[in-house]
Amino acid sequence: MRIGRVFRNTKRIFNIILSIISFIIGVFSFVIFAMYKVINYIKRTIFYMNKTYNYLDVQKEIKSMDDRQFEIFCSELFKQLGFKVKTTQETCDGGKDIILKRNGFTTYVECKKWNGNNLVGRPELQKLVGSSIADSVLNMIFITTSDFNKNAREYAKKMSTLKLWTTVDIMKKMEKLNNKQICTIFKNTEMKYNSGNVINKLENINENLTEINKSFR
Numbered sequence: 001m002r003i004g005r006v007f008r009n010t011k012r013i014f015n016i017i018l019s020i021i022s023f024i025i026g027v028f029s030f031v032i033f034a035m036y037k038v039i040n041y042i043k044r045t046i047f048y049m050n051k052t053y054n055y056l057d058v059q060k061e062i063k064s065m066d067d068r069q070f071e072i073f074c075s076e077l078f079k080q081l082g083f084k085v086k087t088t089q090e091t092c093d094g095g096k097d098i099i100l101k102r103n104g105f106t107t108y109v110e111c112k113k114w115n116g117n118n119l120v121g122r123p124e125l126q127k128l129v130g131s132s133i134a135d136s137v138l139n140m141i142f143i144t145t146s147d148f149n150k151n152a153r154e155y156a157k158k159m160s161t162l163k164l165w166t167t168v169d170i171m172k173k174m175e176k177l178n179n180k181q182i183c184t185i186f187k188n189t190e191m192k193y194n195s196g197n198v199i200n201k202l203e204n205i206n207e208n209l210t211e212i213n214k215s216f217r
Contacts, residue, residue: 048183058174061186062145062167069193070113071097074143076185076192077170078109080177095131100141107139108132114146122151129162141165 053061065073075085075098084101088094098109110128112120125142132140142148143165148156156162174182 045187048187051183051186052179053182053186055171058171058182059167062170065113065189067111067113069189070145071111072192073185073189074098074109074111074170076188077173080181080185081173083107095127100139105139106137107141108135108137109141109143112142112144112146114144116146118146119149120144120146120152121149122155125152125155125162129159139163143170 062070062073071087075087078085078098078100082102086099086101088097088099095110096108097111100107100109108128108131110124112124114120120142125148128140128142132138138161140159140162141164142156142162145167147166148164153164156164177185
């Protein structure tokens with residue numbers, strides 16, 4: 001009996017200690033994250049203030065992005081083009097990555113950072129169209145860094161409210177912006193992407209501590 005009581009007390013104390021450690025790490029992580037954001041914001045703002053982009057620079061930046069960076073980049077581009085922008089959750093976008101609003105109209109946008117050999121087909125377009133129809137949204141834009149195959153383009157021709165963008169179309173939109181706007185796009189893309197990575201790492205730490213705590217209950 002005494003041994004069992006001692007074991008339970010030890011277990012309870014251990015759980016309390018783990019909870020305290022989790023709290024301390026949570027607070028410490030928040031402080032570190034806040035400091036990181038402030039310092040990084042200052043550094044990157046200074047960097048982009050002195051940055052000048054030409055056509056090839058923009059293409060090079062886009063080419064170096066991964067899927068998530070490209071989605072953020074597209075959302076920042078639309079902001080500079082005068083849209084109100086909302087990005088969907090990465091894991092459950094429902095067929096669209098970005099929701100645009102301007103002048104009372106809503107547009108769904110899907111982004112695919114694919115290489116040139118991987119063409120977007122009709123099924124990908126149908127997924128975006130299905131999401132739009134389900135939500136009674138008329139306007140759609142499908143953006144890819146590759147291209148669209150014949151079936152996709154024929155399908156899009158039948159739908160006047162579905163626009164297909166490649167890198168060429170992105171560059172045409174970028175040409176309408178001044179260098180300050182372009183710098184803002186790339187700065188915000190970099191900072192939001194990096195912030196997301198930091199948050200994911202902090203969440204993983206908290207999840208691991210929670211699992212350890214559960215195993216001792």
